Amino acid sequence: MKWPDILDRPSRRYATVEDVRRIFADYHDALHWLAGFLIGDKLAPACVIDACNIAERQGPVFHEWLAHWAARATLRCALQMQGADIAELAPTYERFERVDAKRSPLSPEDLQLLIEESDVLPARLDVLCRFVLVMHGIAKESCAEVAAQLGVSQSAVERAYCVAFDTLHLMSKRMLCNADIPAGLPPAPV
Numbered sequence: 079m080k081w082p083d084i085l086d087r088p089s090r091r092y093a094t095v096e097d098v099r100r101i102f103a104d105y106h107d108a109l110h111w112l113a114g115f116l117i118g119d120k121l122a123p124a125c126v127i128d129a130c131n132i133a134e135r136q137g138p139v140f141h142e143w144l145a146h147w148a149a150r151a152t153l154r155c156a157l158q159m160q161g162a163d164i165a166e167l168a169p170t171y172e173r174f175e176r177v178d179a180k181r182s183p184l185s186p187e188d189l190q191l192l193i194e195e196s197d198v199l200p201a202r203l204d205v206l207c208r209f210v211l212v213m214h215g216i217a218k219e220s221c222a223e224v225a226a227q228l229g230v231s232q233s234a235v236e237r238a239y240c241v242a243f244d245t246l247h248l249m250s251k252r253m254l255c256n257a258d259i260p261a262g263l264p265p266a267p268v
Contacts, residue, residue: 101148102126109152115196116156116208125155153212160205161229167206168230171237180236181243184215191250192216199246206234207242214239 102109106126113122157164184192192199192211200208206228213224214235221239225232 105148109148111193111196112149112212113152113156115200116153116212117160117205118200121156121159125159126152153209157209157228160209163205164209164228164230167204167238168228168234171206171234171241172231174237174241176233177236177240181240183218184211184243184246188246188250189216192246195246195249199249202245202249203242206230206238207245210235210238211242211246215243 109126110122113125117125192215203211209228210224213219213227214221219227221232221235225235228235
């Protein structure tokens with residue numbers, strides 16, 4: 079199962095408690111990346127451990143669904159930790175200009191860039207943008223679904239996604255410009 083697939087819709091087969099533990103071991107890096115990107119490296123381990131503990135207490139669940147569930151549980155734990163900050167940021171996005179053109183969910187190339195730049199990107203995006211980027215950009219949930227889960231307006235989600243999407247693409251352009259510069263020359267501003 080590939081990284082974007084763990085946020086996609088699941089299929090059905092029962093899982094054991096050992097399957098739960100194995101999923102959290104097999105997807106350790108992906109789940110820590112997700113939690114770290116959303117809420118920061120210091121809180122990420124606690125978020126993933128909480129999600130694992132919740133999973134172990136569940137009854138029989140579907141096997142393929144389990145990796146998806148692990149990512150969702152990690153996201154839910156991160157949201158519980160950051161919900162107040164997200165709610166506080168939402169009115170700021172309400173004051174932004176209306177979104178003229180919708181941004182598409184992330185392409186495989188965008189996702190690769192997001193992963194490669196995940197050490198820099200969180201510093202350039204606030205917590206609302208990071209959650210929206212994951213939930214709409216990677217998981218491909220509608221803006222209305224994301225808004226309902228985050229407890230903010232759909233327009234705040236759309237505007238935050240535009241900021242996140244445009245920031246990611248600006249980083250991509252900057253990387254392309256810098257790749258074409260001969261050694262020893264300073265990078266061009268974008």
